[in-house]
Amino acid sequence: MAKVGSSGLAVLLAGLADLRHRRRLWPGLYLVQVVLAMLLVLPVWAGLDRHLAHAPRLATLLASGDLGLADEVLGRLSTVGAALLALGPVVLLLGYLVRLFLLGGTVRALARPGVCLSTDDFLAACGQGFMPLCRLAAVFAVGHVLALGMIGGLGYGAYKLTDETLLPQAPQLAMAAAALPGLLAWLVVVTAHDYARVMLLETARAGRPPQRPWRLALDALRAVTRENRTRLWVQLASILLGLAVLCTGAAAARFAGAAGALWIGASLGFGLRQATTFLRTGIHLARYRSVLLLLAPAGDGDDVLVTM
Amino acid sequence: VAALLVGAVVTGAPAPARGAPPLSDRVVDYRITATLDPATHTVRGEVRALWRNAGSAPTRELKLHLYLNAFKNELSTFMVESRGQHRSQSMRKGGWGKIDVEALEVGPPGGPLQARPTTVDDTVMTVPLAAPVAPGERLQIVARFSSRMPHVFARTGYHGDFYLGGQWFPKLGVYEGSAWNAHQFHDTTEFYADFGSYDVELTVPGRFGVGASGLPVGEPRSQAGGLVTHHFRADDVHDFAWVAAPDLRQLVGHESGSEVVVLYTEGYERMARRHLAAAQLGLREFRRRLGRYPYARLTVVNPPPGADGAGGMEYPTFITTISRWWLPRGVTLPEAVTIHEFGHQYFYGLLASNEFEHAWMDEGMNTYVTGLVLDDIYGADRSNLELFGFRLGYFAALRSRYRRVAGLDKIEQPAWTYESSVGYAGHTYNKTALMMRTLEGMLGRPLMDRVMREYAQAWGFRHPQPADFVAQVEKTVREVGLVHKGLQPFLEQALNTSEVVDYAIAEVRSRPHRPPRGLFDGRQVESDKPVAGQFDSEVLLRRRGGFVMPMELEVAFADGTTQRERWDGRSRWHRVTYRARPELVEARLDPDGKVPLDVNLLDNERSLRPRRGPVTALAARVLGWAQLVLGLVGF
Numbered sequence: 001m002a003k004v005g006s007s008g009l010a011v012l013l014a015g016l017a018d019l020r021h022r023r024r025l026w027p028g029l030y031l032v033q034v035v036l037a038m039l040l041v042l043p044v045w046a047g048l049d050r051h052l053a054h055a056p057r058l059a060t061l062l063a064s065g066d067l068g069l070a071d072e073v074l075g076r077l078s079t080v081g082a083a084l085l086a087l088g089p090v091v092l093l094l095g096y097l098v099r100l101f102l103l104g105g106t107v108r109a110l111a112r113p114g115v116c117l118s119t120d121d122f123l124a125a126c127g128q129g130f131m132p133l134c135r136l137a138a139v140f141a142v143g144h145v146l147a148l149g150m151i152g153g154l155g156y157g158a159y160k161l162t163d164e165t166l167l168p169q170a171p172q173l174a175m176a177a178a179a180l181p182g183l184l185a186w187l188v189v190v191t192a193h194d195y196a197r198v199m200l201l202e203t204a205r206a207g208r209p210p211q212r213p214w215r216l217a218l219d220a221l222r223a224v225t226r227e228n229r230t231r232l233w234v235q236l237a238s239i240l241l242g243l244a245v246l247c248t249g250a251a252a253a254r255f256a257g258a259a260g261a262l263w264i265g266a267s268l269g270f271g272l273r274q275a276t277t278f279l280r281t282g283i284h285l286a287r288y289r290s291v292l293l294l295l296a297p298a299g300d301g302d303d304v305l306v307t308m
Numbered sequence: 309v310a311a312l313l314v315g316a317v318v319t320g321a322p323a324p325a326r327g328a329p330p331l332s333d334r335v336v337d338y339r340i341t342a343t344l345d346p347a348t349h350t351v352r353g354e355v356r357a358l359w360r361n362a363g364s365a366p367t368r369e370l371k372l373h374l375y376l377n378a379f380k381n382e383l384s385t386f387m388v389e390s391r392g393q394h395r396s397q398s399m400r401k402g403g404w405g406k407i408d409v410e411a412l413e414v415g416p417p418g419g420p421l422q423a424r425p426t427t428v429d430d431t432v433m434t435v436p437l438a439a440p441v442a443p444g445e446r447l448q449i450v451a452r453f454s455s456r457m458p459h460v461f462a463r464t465g466y467h468g469d470f471y472l473g474g475q476w477f478p479k480l481g482v483y484e485g486s487a488w489n490a491h492q493f494h495d496t497t498e499f500y501a502d503f504g505s506y507d508v509e510l511t512v513p514g515r516f517g518v519g520a521s522g523l524p525v526g527e528p529r530s531q532a533g534g535l536v537t538h539h540f541r542a543d544d545v546h547d548f549a550w551v552a553a554p555d556l557r558q559l560v561g562h563e564s565g566s567e568v569v570v571l572y573t574e575g576y577e578r579m580a581r582r583h584l585a586a587a588q589l590g591l592r593e594f595r596r597r598l599g600r601y602p603y604a605r606l607t608v609v610n611p612p613p614g615a616d617g618a619g620g621m622e623y624p625t626f627i628t629t630i631s632r633w634w635l636p637r638g639v640t641l642p643e644a645v646t647i648h649e650f651g652h653q654y655f656y657g658l659l660a661s662n663e664f665e666h667a668w669m670d671e672g673m674n675t676y677v678t679g680l681v682l683d684d685i686y687g688a689d690r691s692n693l694e695l696f697g698f699r700l701g702y703f704a705a706l707r708s709r710y711r712r713v714a715g716l717d718k719i720e721q722p723a724w725t726y727e728s729s730v731g732y733a734g735h736t737y738n739k740t741a742l743m744m745r746t747l748e749g750m751l752g753r754p755l756m757d758r759v760m761r762e763y764a765q766a767w768g769f770r771h772p773q774p775a776d777f778v779a780q781v782e783k784t785v786r787e788v789g790l791v792h793k794g795l796q797p798f799l800e801q802a803l804n805t806s807e808v809v810d811y812a813i814a815e816v817r818s819r820p821h822r823p824p825r826g827l828f829d830g831r832q833v834e835s836d837k838p839v840a841g842q843f844d845s846e847v848l849l850r851r852r853g854g855f856v857m858p859m860e861l862e863v864a865f866a867d868g869t870t871q872r873e874r875w876d877g878r879s880r881w882h883r884v885t886y887r888a889r890p891e892l893v894e895a896r897l898d899p900d901g902k903v904p905l906d907v908n909l910l911d912n913e914r915s916l917r918p919r920r921g922p923v924t925a926l927a928a929r930v931l932g933w934a935q936l937v938l939g940l941v942g943f
Contacts, residue, residue, distance in 0.1 A: 057913060246939075
């Protein structure tokens, strides 16, 4: 494996370049996500078919982006909406747990470029990492809540303080400025969580005794804030890249959907949305590969082994 | 168009024409002198009112509205009902307001005045008179008052140094027939007053700019202590409001013979331009539809941030609007609010119906005409919003809000008797506008336009009642030689019942046509072979709501032909049958969309065969959204 320097961009690019070796992992994770999403979509699809298959106006809605018609449809689908609300949180939790489960195998695979993990090895790594990752998630949940509370609290405080001014832009600008430290804190927490996960999984792979979750969280926080701040920028860059892909895909799908005949627009829109999701899965993998690269000491061979 | 800082007062408009023939029956003549003390948020002053008994019987008492007492404490009718919330704005801690009448005297015009006792019940004050006032007789009333302005969250009050003076002085109720009409101020009620003249002198610190109803009289006069007095006069109006703030700026334009003055604070230059353009558009469009705006000036106030509670309100010749500096052009909220508030100059200003008792005659009719204006300007499918490829029409948004409360209340009921403020808005604004739009569908747009124009012209500067509007509709329809039997039942159900319009196509069937079997003229026919290209079809219609009105059905056949049927809509179901015709592929109730009052439009149409393409396309979108949400949890 080519060694990368400390440049955040170079590391992220190396992570992205590594995707060409993930011909099973990348599509596999994407497919799992599709299956999970289908758990939510299938009942909705059935409801739509039952209530709207005979309503010619639905085609107009899809072609026109008319929110008035969308509201009529939602009014008609109140039972489907209720099912969606009930099912949504369950599928989300399930999705999170499945993602956590698969992370063990994913990181194990990413740590060994060019080596294709067998399904058994992949699942074994998944099983090995699952419970420790759950415990770590519980610790970091506190960090996430604190960071989000900081964003909301500081933003709200700034809004209230500037609310009395007669300048119309002041409250929003103050709110945005005050929320910045919270956003930075959230970025630190998200990055540290990724590093802690990788450190945890690599410790297990090396056969070393696991650290306590809170101790690991503190080590990860130190790793991203003191030892190498490039790690933060890589994280930020990958988040921004994911957002850019998402926004570009959504906008393209929106306008493709409104163009031409319904089936052409719908097919184009569907294709673009799926391409977006596939790319975001890739960026997700590249991010973890970058984490592995940034944690690996210089001079390691192809098999990245994280040391602490 | 000119933009400048208003150091003192808006000037430059033509002086009010004294001695001009009155446009209204001026029942009351107010002369008010008042001083604003920003340190205590208090306006102290004196009202001298010359009132005429316009009723048909003598009265032994006076009733005056003390609207600001609505904000006195948590026990006021307004606060109990609103719980300190009004249109998403909340009352701030300590922001109480009240009005005290410190002394009140009455007497004959020009004669000696006599102090009278008063009793106050929340927002209504009663003054017993020493002698009855006969119909046509005049009475002079002099009241010294002190108004502590509330922190603004419901139309009137202060925010920082910004003041919006609405309902700020003791105001006479309306004596009609043999009784006073002076209701308590409720969460969902607005106002009702007699036409008259207002001559107001408002003294404020010199750093304040002032705008008000009517027109300025002369230049502001400096007073001792750095105060400045601003003098305004408004004739043929039924209320008077003002705005005062330091650093008040103005943008001036003209339209249809009137001056338009937009008053705003720093940072709202771009929005002020939007409001000016919208107000000019409103003047032009309402003039075309209803007649000329009869006043020399329209003042539009753009409240600063934090004073949003002052926004979106109408007073005679003076309106307040709503702005968000970050709103893109595709969101027409600022224009819609300005045009709507201007529309009130007709439906509240000129057609001064009792808003306590018949709120729909102002809010609903105005919402209808506002929607027509916005649809004409922006397009019917995007008059509310057009952003990122999404669009929303004004009437579609009204439908959405009405459907949430459909069937709970009636249009014609006192404004304080609705199930909730959402129900009040859903019926008064939204259902009424949809009812008017449906009426337009029944009459046709040209005739409906004529109805509205003739109603505005016949009842301008008067106080029309619901029956007057209904009579006007029938009169105009009669005049063009139409006999419309459904009109009266439609208006009766729409106004006076809570029934909803909900017609549906329950079923569409089409089977191959077979010649009948059996014995025909001694000949036995047993062949059941279908006739090629011929089908027997039926459409089953249902009336799901209690509201009965005629409906039109359009069916489409496989050969591309269509046919229309009319159903009187009375029975709960109705079957339409077609024999030996091409296959029926689709049926639509109300094919021209003339009945927006129907609460469910999607069941107004049905194709014979399911169309899975659109459903699949929608499901594919839901899949995309589900994947996006899953992405948020790390996938």
